[in-house]
Amino acid sequence: MITKQNCRCDKCGCAFIPKPKTQRDGEIEYTFFNCDFCGKAFIVSVTDAALRRNIRKYAAFADRQKKSTLSEMELLFAARLKEQNLNRAAELRQMYIREE
Ligand SMILES: [Zn+2]
Structure with a gap:
């Protein structure tokens, strides 16, 4: 960012x-x-409320990853969450921003 x-x-x-x-x-x-x-x-x-919640969720994973090793399931979940967040952010951009 x-x-x-x-x-x-x-x-x-x-x-x-x-x-x-x-x-x-x-x-x-x-x-x-x-x-x-x-x-x-x-x-x-x-962002909307749901996206902000998911961003915080992802940030918590990223934070934990600095201190310890996440399991494969967790890494998978975090990667999927990140992708979802990016997609949702792009969607919201399109919905709410009219580029000049
Ligand atoms: Zn200027």
């Missing part, structure tokens, strides 16, 4: 360091940042 990296605004062409913010709209949560110069909003991700 986008962090401390410089990014370039495709509207005004300026480089800036994104400062992600979140905004809630009912169950839907948007993570976005604005261009420092022209203010154009860039949406990083869109």
Whole structure:
């Protein structure tokens, strides 16, 4: 995910360091940042309650994996969960973001 990296605004062409913010709209949560110069909003991700829950679930697996070895079943489950999350995130993006 986008962090401390410089990014370039495709509207005004300026480089800036994104400062992600979140905004809630009912169950839907948007993570976005604005261009420092022209203010154009860039949406990083869109999540709903179920997706956020699954992301936390996956993060817990990733966390445990750092400390111990997960069983094959768990690894399989985690990999599937990650894929589901990515698919769902892409779906939500399509549903909620109208690219300019
Ligand atoms: Zn800009």
